[in-house]
Amino acid sequence: MPKITGFEVHDVRFPTSLTGDGTDAMNTDCDYSSAYITLLTDSELVGHGMTFTIGRGNDIVCMAIREVANRLIGKDTEELFADMGKTWEFMMSDPQLRWIGPEKGVIHIATGAVNNALWDMYARSRQKPLWKLVVDFSPEELVRSAAWRYISDAITKEEALDMLKKIESTKAEREAKVREIGYPAYVTSAGWLGYSDEKVARLTKEAVAMGFNHFKMKVGADQANDLRRGKIIRSIIDDPQYLPAGTHPRDPNSEDLKGKNAGPTGSVLMIDANQVWDVPQAIEYVKGLEEIKPWFIEEPTAPDDVLGHAAIRKALKPHGIGVATGEHAHNRMVFKQLLQAEAIDVCQIDSCRLAGVSEVISVLLMSAKFGVPVCPHAGGVGLCEYVIHLSLIDYIAISGTMERNVLEFVDHLHEHFITPCSINSKGRYNVPTNPLEGYSIEMFQTSIAEYEWPNGSYWLSAKGKKA
Numbered sequence: 001m002p003k004i005t006g007f008e009v010h011d012v013r014f015p016t017s018l019t020g021d022g023t024d025a026m027n028t029d030c031d032y033s034s035a036y037i038t039l040l041t042d043s044e045l046v047g048h049g050m051t052f053t054i055g056r057g058n059d060i061v062c063m064a065i066r067e068v069a070n071r072l073i074g075k076d077t078e079e080l081f082a083d084m085g086k087t088w089e090f091m092m093s094d095p096q097l098r099w100i101g102p103e104k105g106v107i108h109i110a111t112g113a114v115n116n117a118l119w120d121m122y123a124r125s126r127q128k129p130l131w132k133l134v135v136d137f138s139p140e141e142l143v144r145s146a147a148w149r150y151i152s153d154a155i156t157k158e159e160a161l162d163m164l165k166k167i168e169s170t171k172a173e174r175e176a177k178v179r180e181i182g183y184p185a186y187v188t189s190a191g192w193l194g195y196s197d198e199k200v201a202r203l204t205k206e207a208v209a210m211g212f213n214h215f216k217m218k219v220g221a222d223q224a225n226d227l228r229r230g231k232i233i234r235s236i237i238d239d240p241q242y243l244p245a246g247t248h249p250r251d252p253n254s255e256d257l258k259g260k261n262a263g264p265t266g267s268v269l270m271i272d273a274n275q276v277w278d279v280p281q282a283i284e285y286v287k288g289l290e291e292i293k294p295w296f297i298e299e300p301t302a303p304d305d306v307l308g309h310a311a312i313r314k315a316l317k318p319h320g321i322g323v324a325t326g327e328h329a330h331n332r333m334v335f336k337q338l339l340q341a342e343a344i345d346v347c348q349i350d351s352c353r354l355a356g357v358s359e360v361i362s363v364l365l366m367s368a369k370f371g372v373p374v375c376p377h378a379g380g381v382g383l384c385e386y387v388i389h390l391s392l393i394d395y396i397a398i399s400g401t402m403e404r405n406v407l408e409f410v411d412h413l414h415e416h417f418i419t420p421c422s423i424n425s426k427g428r429y430n431v432p433t434n435p436l437e438g439y440s441i442e443m444f445q446t447s448i449a450e451y452e453w454p455n456g457s458y459w460l461s462a463k464g465k466k467a
């Protein structure tokens, strides 16, 4: 049986210019960075994992990844795969690291990268894409793979098992359906701050032409500016003339669009503040944007402020605007509380901030129990590649629905991955089908050589230009 013998870690940073200079209200200079790990074994089997950060600090994450990965050296991979929940607990329980994590901060993020690499390796060893490996698990195996510590007040293993068993017999139907029509997506790429009105209008038209009908816009720097940009986007997405040839407006009252403030063509607009406001400020600011009819405000305030989110949700409900958050919720307990406090309409897991697939499964289970749709965060490098797997697991094996869900899509940096994600002509994610792609996060060696910090060819030449 292959044993883990070592690992390679790379600090890969893609400059803001490669992401179209898109910024948000908190991040105005954001090189997209991947702390990237390849786990090695004494056989040909490898596992790739990464985490997403922006710019400076990625070297600290790489250091933490080395610390976490060290504990796996010498371990038998089949023993690790046999009980991924137990493996996760082992990874989370390094007594020497406990004071600085996990369950928080850099060590938690690093654990995510390593756990994801291990899941990638597991899927490759079975020659299945990650999602397929997991949806083929029996309910018992799926429950065994999750992270259970500290959440039994919200969901027990028995409850989870019951839930999974109820939809087990219809898994094959859902798998066939999503393979055929793809998984619903929304686009972030048109609505960054810092774009001119012309650029916003052009990118929105392009996104509509690609078949998207959910659009996200960044807000929070200036209310009047947000209102103007929102109206530009609305004027395009609500106008049937921009729809792709041969398609018709969707009925805004259809079941999957209920409560989403859909416009006359069935298009939906969401807004995202990236944590800029205090609670009362968030409420006032967002009320001022009611005219552009957002489905939800994302990250209105500090990501750990569960009760703050609950207060904002309550105040905005009469205005028909919901609350979404999660990309910075650093562990399953924060999600547990957001759900228990009825603080969110939409749960936005992050594939890299949570400590890997095992912890994500726990949040998917809790969200399904509380009836909150999961719409993963994917605004970064590699995140779109990752999250399509998680949404497929959610749809096929856990919640059993994808009608109200939308998975974020940003259209940059996919070319650095050997098996990039893709979108079909209806603006939906295609299902990854390559049996050797694992968790789809393997990067081209040439991309690593070019963008590794600080000595990759791109950064050396950038330094040369500055000198």
Ligand SMILES: C[C@H](O)[C@@H](O)[C@@H](O)[C@H](O)C(=O)O
Pocket: 023, 024, 027, 030, 054, 188, 272, 274, 327, 377, 378, 379, 380, 408
């Ligand atoms: C800096 C990043 O692009 C963020 O703006 C992005 O992750 C964002 O919050 C999102 O929801 O996509």
